[in-house]
Every structure is written in structure tokens, then in C-alpha cells.
Amino acid sequence: MNPFALVALSACAAAMIGAAAAYFVRVRMPRPPVGVYAASDIAFLSVGVVVAPLLYLSLSGAAVSAVFGLVLGLAVQFTLAPVCGGRWAWALALAATAVTAAFAFADRPVAVRVCTDLLLVVAVVGVANLWAQSGMRPVHVAAFAAVLTGYDLVATTLTRVTLDFATQVQGRPFAPMFALTGGDRPVAIGLGDLLLLVLFPLVATRAFGRRAGLLAASVGVGVTGVVSALFAVGALTAGFPLLTLLGPLIVAQHLVWTRRYGGERRTVDWRAGTPVRARPRDEQALPAAELTAALAVPVPDGSPEGTWFAVGEGRVLATGPTPGQARRAAGRQAPEVPVVIRMV
Known part of the structure; x- marks a missing residue:
């Protein structure tokens, strides 16, 4: 060649x-x-x-x-x-x-x-x-x-x-x-x-x-x-x-x-120009107190079995048939990463 x-x-x-x-x-x-x-x-x-x-x-x-x-x-x-x-x-x-x-x-x-x-x-x-x-x-x-x-x-x-x-x-x-x-x-x-x-x-x-x-x-x-x-x-x-x-x-x-x-x-x-920041290891895991508070949030009555709830700020932000869909729907309402729990 x-x-x-x-x-x-x-x-x-x-x-x-x-x-x-x-x-x-x-x-x-x-x-x-x-x-x-x-x-x-x-x-x-x-x-x-x-x-x-x-x-x-x-x-x-x-x-x-x-x-x-x-x-x-x-x-x-x-x-x-x-x-x-x-x-x-x-x-x-x-x-x-x-x-x-x-x-x-x-x-x-x-x-x-x-x-x-x-x-x-x-x-x-x-x-x-x-x-x-x-x-x-x-x-x-x-x-x-x-x-x-x-x-x-x-x-x-x-x-x-x-x-x-x-x-x-x-x-x-x-x-x-x-x-x-x-x-x-x-x-x-x-x-x-x-x-x-x-x-x-x-x-x-x-x-x-x-x-x-x-x-x-x-x-x-x-x-x-x-x-x-x-x-x-x-x-x-x-x-x-x-x-x-x-x-x-x-x-x-x-x-x-x-x-x-x-x-x-x-x-x-990225579009807003926010710089990339490495999250400390202790921030990458959800604090126990925040998890406990999220689990205590009441979910709407009559929700279908298997619904996933994205919880943040003490309330249900969004729901979805999968954790990812619930999280993405909640991300449009609140800037923080919500907690995702499933109805028992």
C-alpha cells in the first residue's frame, strides 16, 4: 500500500x-x-x-x-x-x-x-x-x-x-x-x-x-x-x-x-455550560435518612400493582411502569435525582 x-x-x-x-x-x-x-x-x-x-x-x-x-x-x-x-x-x-x-x-x-x-x-x-x-x-x-x-x-x-x-x-x-x-x-x-x-x-x-x-x-x-x-x-x-x-x-x-x-x-x-464535577463517594450513595423519608411518603390510592414512584422533596414527583421511566419523568420537574421506590 x-x-x-x-x-x-x-x-x-x-x-x-x-x-x-x-x-x-x-x-x-x-x-x-x-x-x-x-x-x-x-x-x-x-x-x-x-x-x-x-x-x-x-x-x-x-x-x-x-x-x-x-x-x-x-x-x-x-x-x-x-x-x-x-x-x-x-x-x-x-x-x-x-x-x-x-x-x-x-x-x-x-x-x-x-x-x-x-x-x-x-x-x-x-x-x-x-x-x-x-x-x-x-x-x-x-x-x-x-x-x-x-x-x-x-x-x-x-x-x-x-x-x-x-x-x-x-x-x-x-x-x-x-x-x-x-x-x-x-x-x-x-x-x-x-x-x-x-x-x-x-x-x-x-x-x-x-x-x-x-x-x-x-x-x-x-x-x-x-x-x-x-x-x-x-x-x-x-x-x-x-x-x-x-x-x-x-x-x-x-x-x-x-x-x-x-x-x-x-x-x-452540557447545554447550560455546567462543568463536570466528580461526586465524592459518600454522595454517590443515598443517605439513610433521605431513604427513610422517601419510604415514608404516601403513594396515591388506587395505583396499579407494579407501579414505580419517583419521590423527592417529600412528595411523589412522577410514576412509571419501570424505574427508569419514573426517574426520567421526575427529572423534568425537579433538578435533583429523585428516589425511586416500588409500591409493595
Whole structure:
């Protein structure tokens, strides 16, 4: 592989993380009306990522290009909309996809690759910011990374799924890989790897502060650099599942920062500029007196069996069918973390 292209790939990864961070600081994306992220959302997303390549392999290359062209166009539009307005965003997204398709029909492979890479960069910056700004938590990213680590290892090393899919989309417009070179051994990063490289530094910054975000960015660029160096010296010669290195490091960072701070900063606190503060160990456990007072609060008569009550300030703040739903509903009414008890 071209060593200069390998160095450039690491530099591009660093530049994309920097661009996403600048967008994160300067642009506030409108929060979609999807509530809060839950484990089921991450499970659904993981299943989609695993199943999608298998479905695409059953389609023609042209059909796959059409699907990804639509997806990239929509992602570019909602990324640019907060910056230049909805109409201009639509015009730019449609123009960019049309130009890329025109280069493909004109058989201009280098131009197709450059245009596709630019569309991917804008789309990844937008999707990562949408997820980070709308409340995706580090535990969600860590769980997603853990699932993709196992899938990437199986799909790339133990089976031909990744190889067959890469062969199918290579050189086509809107291919889901950031590629600097073409040929039989392209220098490229897959869309899933790229998304996690950019996403975790943003989520870590929001939840744990700037230092955590800088560490996450450094780890991502470092992993990309190490893999590139192994290809440059010939230690690696075939496709390598990047997430087998990056995924466990994302999980480790989540565990370290959660233990360090005893929790994470909420999105509303991040938007308000509230600094991250490590809670002392004695504050992380509920005092016995407060627990006793909470248990003494009377609950409404006639509540269904199995209802959970979020209690604070000497009253029932909210109810829900699960502890998490009751706690989240109470969080909209009171700034403090409520006590959650279940009706006996």
C-alpha cells in the first residue's frame, strides 16, 4: 500500500474528528422528537448494521449506490440545515449528489471518489452530532462499539462478508467507505469505523468534559495510525477490522470516566455550560435518612400493582411502569435525582 496515502488517512481521520468537534461547539442541532435513548434503540441499530450488508449483497451494485446516495443526500441536508437554512441545505445536497452521479456516468473514478468522500465527511459529522447532541450516552456508544467489534471480527476475518461487500461497492458513487486510493488494495476506512471514530469523542466531551473528549480523539487517531503503520511495513496485507482495537478502548474509556466521576453530565447541563464535577463517594450513595423519608411518603390510592414512584422533596414527583421511566419523568420537574421506590 502507498505509505503516503496511509499517513494521509490518519491525518484525514484527525481532521474529521476536529471538524465534528468544531460543529459540536458552534452548531446546535434541533433535537428530534424521539425521547431518550434506551437499550432497545442500540439493539435495533446494531441489528440494522449487522443485517444491512447481507441485504445489500443480494442487490445489484447500482441499487446499492442508489440507496446510499439517498441516505447520504438526506444526511448532508440535515447537517447543513442548521448552518445555512433548510432550502439552501436541500439545494446543496441535491447538487452534490447530482454531481457525483454525473461523474460516475462520465466514467471519472477519481472525481467520484473525491465527491463521495466529501459527502461521507459531511454526513458523518452530522450524524455523530445528531446522536451526541440528542442525548446518546457513553454507555450506549460503548455497547454499540462492543457489538460492532464482534461483528467486525467475524465479518472481516472469519467470513467474506466485508470483502464481498467492499468489492461490490468499490469505485461506485456513494460507496460507504472513505477511500483515498482505488485498486485491489485501497487505502480506506469503512463507514461504521469512521462513525465511531468521530462519535465517541463528542459523547465523551458532553458527558465527561473536554479532557475526556481529547483523550477519545487521541485514542482514535492513534489506533488509525498504528493500523496504517502495520500496513506500511507489510505486517498487515489484507483488510483489518479496525474496531477490534478501537472498540475495546472505547469500552475501557467509558468505564474509567464513569468510575472517575461517579456518573455523567446530562445533556441539559452540557447545554447550560455546567462543568463536570466528580461526586465524592459518600454522595454517590443515598443517605439513610433521605431513604427513610422517601419510604415514608404516601403513594396515591388506587395505583396499579407494579407501579414505580419517583419521590423527592417529600412528595411523589412522577410514576412509571419501570424505574427508569419514573426517574426520567421526575427529572423534568425537579433538578435533583429523585428516589425511586416500588409500591409493595
